[in-house]
Amino acid sequence: MARKHARKGDEAAIDMTPMLDIVFIMLIFFIVTTSFVKEAGLEVRRPAAETATPQVRGNVMIAVSETGDVWMSKRKVEVDQVRILVQQAKAENPEGSVVIIADERAPTGVVVRVMDEARLGGTEQVAVAAREGSGS
Amino acid sequence: MRRKHKHEAEEAGIDMTPMLDIVFIMLIFFIVTTSFVKEIGIEMNRPTDAPPQTKQESEVILIEIQETGQIRMGGRTVDVRAVQANVERARAEKPDSTVVVAAHGGANAGILVQVVDQARLAGATNVSVASSVE
Secondary structure, eight states: OHHHHHHHHHHHOOOHHHHHHHHHHHHHHHHHOOOOOOOOOOOOOOEEEOEEEOSSSSEEEEEOOSSSOEETTTTEEEEGGGGHHHHHHHHHHOOOOOOEOOOOSBBBHHHHHHHHHHHHOOOOOOOEOOSSSSSO | OOOHHHHHHHHOOOHHHHHHHHHHHHHHHHHHHOOOOEEEEEBOOOSSSSOOOOOOGGGGGEEOOOOOOOOTTTTEEEOOOHHHHHHHHHHHHHHHHHEEEETTTTTHHHHHHHHHHHHHHTTOOEEEEEOOOO
């Protein structure tokens, strides 16, 4: 009887408050920092640029491959579809902007058309992804 | 004495287990879905369809990129590394001018990015990109 009582007392004595505090702080941190980036689903060789700046709000990725294929949301899409997909993404996250990830050897015509479609879809700011370093 | 005992029992009786389960599941979900990857890139503009009437042709610094990757400025072929110096000189003559990069549709995007980068290095904040039809 005495032993049972002691165990009960032990169990109740575990103080979870500090752990809970930390868990809640972590939870709030992750909720605040999470941004649901729409990955393009294609890895390309980015062109080098010295003036490249981090695109903080960029959450819609559109990739243009070497052959001129356009990839968005992990599947290949037609250039004409980009506008509707960007509109949908804007409806989900109005603050987001578009980042075009173009391969070094991608044709400029396709990149500029994607840029136009993204602007028609409602984004003011379109950026082209690059890696840091001098290109020449 | 009896009252105090009852009070203690009530406090210990708050069961936080379901709330904790949910909090942990949310925590794991957000940890897994968070991605801290930020793309770096350069911002590009497109020239507007209707240019203002006051804009003179001479206020535009035009850089042409041909299909072969050759860069032409003011009727001369220039190297990629010389674009910065050329844009700087043109901007010294016409400080309010905007830079427009006109690329052939078949030219590589890498060259376009390099040229825009060079123009930005020369101090041009607003670089527009145009492309001819393939």
